[in-house]
Amino acid sequence: MYGGGYIFDKLQDNQVNDDPEKLLLFEERIARGEKIEPRDWMPFDYRRQLIRLIEQHAHSEIIGALPEGTWITRAPGFKRKLALIAKVQDEIGHGQLLYSAAETLGKSRENMINDLLNGKSKYSNVFNYPAETWADVTVIGFLIDAGAIINQITNSKGSYAPYCRALERICYEESFHLKQGHEGLVFLATGTFVQREMLQDALNRWWEPIMHFFGPPDKASVHSEKLMKWKVKMASNDDMRQEFLNTYVPKIWELGLTLPDPKLKKNTETNKWEYTEPNWETFWQVINGNGPCNKERLKVRMWAEEHGRWVRDALKTNQLTQSVPLA
Amino acid sequence: MHSIKNLLYNIADDLLIMGHRHSEWTGLGPILEEDISFSSLAQDKIGLAYQIYKILNETEKEDLPDRIAFLRNESQYRCCQFVELPNGEYDFSLIRHFLFDHAMDLRFRMFGKSNYQPLSFLSRKTAGEMKYHILHADIWIKQLGNNNEISHVRMQKAIEVAFPYSLGMFETFPFEKELIELGIYQGEQEIKISWLEKISMILKEANFNLPDPEKIKPVFGGRTGNHTGFLKPLLEEMNEVYSSDPETEW
Amino acid sequence: MSSLDPRINRLELPQIPGGEILKNQEHWITYEVFHIKKRGDHPVHVGCVHAPHPDLALVFAKEQYGRRLACVSLWVCKSSDIHAFSMEDEDMFYSAVSDEKKYRDASGFKVRDKINKFKKGNSDALV
Ligand SMILES: [Fe+2]
Ligand SMILES: [Fe+2]
Ligand SMILES: [Fe+2]
Numbered sequence: 001m002y003g004g005g006y007i008f009d010k011l012q013d014n015q016v017n018d019d020p021e022k023l024l025l026f027e028e029r030i031a032r033g034e035k036i037e038p039r040d041w042m043p044f045d046y047r048r049q050l051i052r053l054i055e056q057h058a059h060s061e062i063i064g065a066l067p068e069g070t071w072i073t074r075a076p077g078f079k080r081k082l083a084l085i086a087k088v089q090d091e092i093g094h095g096q097l098l099y100s101a102a103e104t105l106g107k108s109r110e111n112m113i114n115d116l117l118n119g120k121s122k123y124s125n126v127f128n129y130p131a132e133t134w135a136d137v138t139v140i141g142f143l144i145d146a147g148a149i150i151n152q153i154t155n156s157k158g159s160y161a162p163y164c165r166a167l168e169r170i171c172y173e174e175s176f177h178l179k180q181g182h183e184g185l186v187f188l189a190t191g192t193f194v195q196r197e198m199l200q201d202a203l204n205r206w207w208e209p210i211m212h213f214f215g216p217p218d219k220a221s222v223h224s225e226k227l228m229k230w231k232v233k234m235a236s237n238d239d240m241r242q243e244f245l246n247t248y249v250p251k252i253w254e255l256g257l258t259l260p261d262p263k264l265k266k267n268t269e270t271n272k273w274e275y276t277e278p279n280w281e282t283f284w285q286v287i288n289g290n291g292p293c294n295k296e297r298l299k300v301r302m303w304a305e306e307h308g309r310w311v312r313d314a315l316k317t318n319q320l321t322q323s324v325p326l327a
Numbered sequence: 328m329h330s331i332k333n334l335l336y337n338i339a340d341d342l343l344i345m346g347h348r349h350s351e352w353t354g355l356g357p358i359l360e361e362d363i364s365f366s367s368l369a370q371d372k373i374g375l376a377y378q379i380y381k382i383l384n385e386t387e388k389e390d391l392p393d394r395i396a397f398l399r400n401e402s403q404y405r406c407c408q409f410v411e412l413p414n415g416e417y418d419f420s421l422i423r424h425f426l427f428d429h430a431m432d433l434r435f436r437m438f439g440k441s442n443y444q445p446l447s448f449l450s451r452k453t454a455g456e457m458k459y460h461i462l463h464a465d466i467w468i469k470q471l472g473n474n475n476e477i478s479h480v481r482m483q484k485a486i487e488v489a490f491p492y493s494l495g496m497f498e499t500f501p502f503e504k505e506l507i508e509l510g511i512y513q514g515e516q517e518i519k520i521s522w523l524e525k526i527s528m529i530l531k532e533a534n535f536n537l538p539d540p541e542k543i544k545p546v547f548g549g550r551t552g553n554h555t556g557f558l559k560p561l562l563e564e565m566n567e568v569y570s571s572d573p574e575t576e577w
Numbered sequence: 578m579s580s581l582d583p584r585i586n587r588l589e590l591p592q593i594p595g596g597e598i599l600k601n602q603e604h605w606i607t608y609e610v611f612h613i614k615k616r617g618d619h620p621v622h623v624g625c626v627h628a629p630h631p632d633l634a635l636v637f638a639k640e641q642y643g644r645r646l647a648c649v650s651l652w653v654c655k656s657s658d659i660h661a662f663s664m665e666d667e668d669m670f671y672s673a674v675s676d677e678k679k680y681r682d683a684s685g686f687k688v689r690d691k692i693n694k695f696k697k698g699n700s701d702a703l704v
Contacts, residue, residue, distance in 0.1 A: 360641060
């Protein structure tokens with residue numbers, strides 16, 4: 001899933017002095033629309049920010065497997081049961097692809113997972129919320145995956161080749177997630193009174209996390225200019241949020257469902273969506289570990305690593321140097 | 328119960344419950360790559376169970392697959408107790424996968440020659456899938472047997488726990504004889520003999536000891552609806568949403 | 578703490594110790610994966626897997642790269658066994674597309690104009 005709302009480090013220009021000649025060639029290459037490959041020269045900060053970006057995305061995938069995993073053993077009927085397992089499996093697969101892309105930049109998967117567990121590295125905030133009912137699975141599958149697709153298609157046009165290649169494959173699978181999420185949601189919306197109520201309740205609960213998904217408003221973000229020039233960040237948070245609202249709000253409304261924001265509407269003059277700002281204080285609270293499920297998510301990941309250790313150790317290789325994927 | 332139905336319920340229930348147990352590992356596997364591989368095993372088993380319930384529905388006039396799977400209670404289930412047991416750690420899950428899939432593979436090879444056409448058809452369709460399951464199981468067993476002391480001890484223990492239960496996969500049932508006479512398949516005993524041969528060979532290669540099957544009391548009961556205490560909560564969990572309103576579409 | 582996920586409730590969740598939890602190489606080494614779409618096709622690089630040895634690398638590759646993409650076989654090899662030119666040397670390959678090397682390319686050989694001219698000359702002569 002889902003790399004929304006990335007947290008970038010502050011850029012520290014004066015900390016590193018990249019060779020100006022090489023920097024120029026590098027920036028020209030990007031401006032020509034060419035991709036950067038792992039063994040190319042790259043500015044220190046480019047590498048650092050990309051590792052951060054891709055590793056957060058990878059964490060979001062494997063942690064994102066958990067809220068929906070909540071319903072794996074309870075999915076109603078064969079079709080939903082199989083599709084949900086396949087979807088959660090895909091998310092783990094996305095994590096695998098993304099960690100590999102990040103590894104080409106020189107950080108090992110082990111260290112990335114260490115930084116996830118010790119809280120140094122973040123993941124998408126939405127996954128710190130619980131999936132309370134079956135309807136949550138359909139809301140996540142439809143709306144969060146929709147957000148993810150917007151985010152990932154945008155990022156797939158970026159400059160770092162391994163990330164783009166991974167995203168190409170991921171986007172293809174996400175379109176299946178979106179379809180199955182939408183189908184599940186439509187079945188509830190057009191089903192019994194109880195099913196509709198369950199769905200409406202899930203929408204109400206997930207709306208704020210979804211509004212948080214693309215990250216704080218642009219005016220609050222300080223360091224995107226250089227990242228945009230380097231094609232690390234490909235679109236502004238607000239632009240992606242607008243695109244999301246424009247495509248998906250009508251698909252919720254056409255089912256006679258509501259979203260818990262009385263101000264939400266498209267301004268026909270500006271062609272922009274207007275909405276109530278979600279509470280950004282909550283966003284920061286959750287990022288910093290105080291959301292409803294942060295602790296559980298990390299502990300579950302810790303459990304998986306810990307209980308898998310004897311299996312991995314049994315098959316330990318005796319290669320001494322770190323092994324880095326090629327592309 | 329009509330004889331063929333009996334057989335179909337046995338296998339489909341085994342597959343569904345096994346797949347359900349496997350799916351509990353999705354997202355929690357020992358390494359991402361294995362998480363993905365094991366999740367496919369879960370899907371393939373549940374998918375195959377569905378295919379067999381479909382035969383029950385379309386050819387044998389039983390209820391719809393979803394209703395068969397999600398509305399029966401534990402005494403109506405015909406799975407062996409082996410598949411009901413909780414996953415435990417990865418050692419037990421892997422050994423169970425190994426023992427179960429070899430039996431299922433041999434069973435389906437036998438079905439390839441069945442004169443019950445829906446089964447012989449299904450056997451051909453799933454041959455490739457089965458091959459992969461066996462490959463996956465065998466590689467793991469060999470690796471964990473031959474590499475280090477800790478994993479060897481863990482796996483050997485798991486084999487000893489799993490083995491008596493695994494013999495329950497071949498528990499006879501009232502119509503078995505009739506099915507053999509009708510040429511539907513050669514019966515549980517035949518599968519068990521080839522299975523023992525196959526798994527002993529691989530376990531030996533991996534330096535494990537298989538307990539003497541003559542001295543082990545198989546854990547039977549599943550085929551007559553007698554189950555461990557684990558099946559009831561498993562089914563309640565699985566059916567929670569579906570049975571809250573079986574008349575609607577989910 | 579009770580989870581909404583019954584699967585999780587059956588686990589005993591650990592505390593998270595600080596510091597380095599996973600040791601380097603704990604996730605084994607990387608293998609590059611090549612994918613053969615159908616008989617007759619070239620193998621194409623599709624990504625990598627972490628694995629301890631080639632057998633398991635193949636099994637993992639099969640599920641990670643073969644469960645959705647149509648394919649008939651896969652190759653794997655250790656990432657460290659691949660030898661590659663540096664991307665910085667891409668100018669070395671320029672000659673393949675340069676105008677001066679047209680003599681190696683079909684587009685460097687054009688006869689249609691000549692033939693047409695010749696035909697025209699002949700038909701003129703016949704009149
Ligand atoms: Fe994603
Ligand atoms: Fe994903
Ligand atoms: Fe997804």
